[in-house]
Amino acid sequence: MSVTTDRLRGLIETTEGELPPLTVELVRDLEIPDHMTIAEVAELTGLSAHTLRYYERIGLVEVPRDAAGRRLYDRDAVGRVVFITRLRDSDMPIAAIARYVELVKRGRDTEPERLALLEAHRDDILNRLHDLQAALAVVDYKITTYGGACGS
Template sequence: MTTTLEHHHPASRLRTVLESAAAEDGTLPPLDGELVRAMALPDDLPETLGIAEVADLTGITAHTLRYYERIGLLAVARDAAGRRTYDRAALGRVMFITWLRLSGMPIASVTRYIELVQAGPHTSDERLALLLAHRAAVVSHLRDLQAALAVVDYKIAAYGGTCGS
């Protein structure tokens, strides 16, 4: 019990590729690596981007991007004037973080993961374990949602009949 649908908006940008590949009924075809790579990045990006551009691309507000950086979730380079400059790798990190957040991973866990990446390749076991554990949580959540959706559908179908609750 703790699912909020309210911040969908970050997903919207990232999801455009998926939507173009989605079937009419809203079901999503199973994603393979190619599709994931396809939604990764447009090719005509400048070398570095400002915070507003990243915000625009990812759907994460500039405020939130700064917040992420403040809590140590994200390191970003600066230009001579002290402004944040996101290169391609940084943008990729933002997008990956967004996916993790979107899949319901708590910020603390995302931070942990990022720390492990920073720490070097010898942490790959723990990283993988973290991802696998999270995967199980996501699958479980998916299952809950599908069940709940079935209940809602049942209720919808029951309209016209009596509906005590």
């Protein structure tokens, strides 16, 4: 469970049981103020303020400003950041996320391509899960048979 989820879990009234998939829809229902400063979003997501500015700089998210020019994340922006964090948690490259965001900007007729992007990423995650399980088996084997200095 990622830092993001841990922090968000704390915001949910009922903490028992399994978390539903953490989606932007869910974020909207949380006890999140209408507007958050960059420090608050950093605290919420576990990202640094530096990273949040970086994400904006490279075009992953647009953030409204107050009169003084300071970032004031609305719910929409927070939702985007959380979603991006989720994709990053699963090692989706920033370039792919940027592409996805670009498609969203372009409008509804890019939905098939967005879907394809997500499906390709899902396949990546499944492969990664498979690899990790294989690696886990090796490490577990190594642990349980410890004493053999075999090949290491």
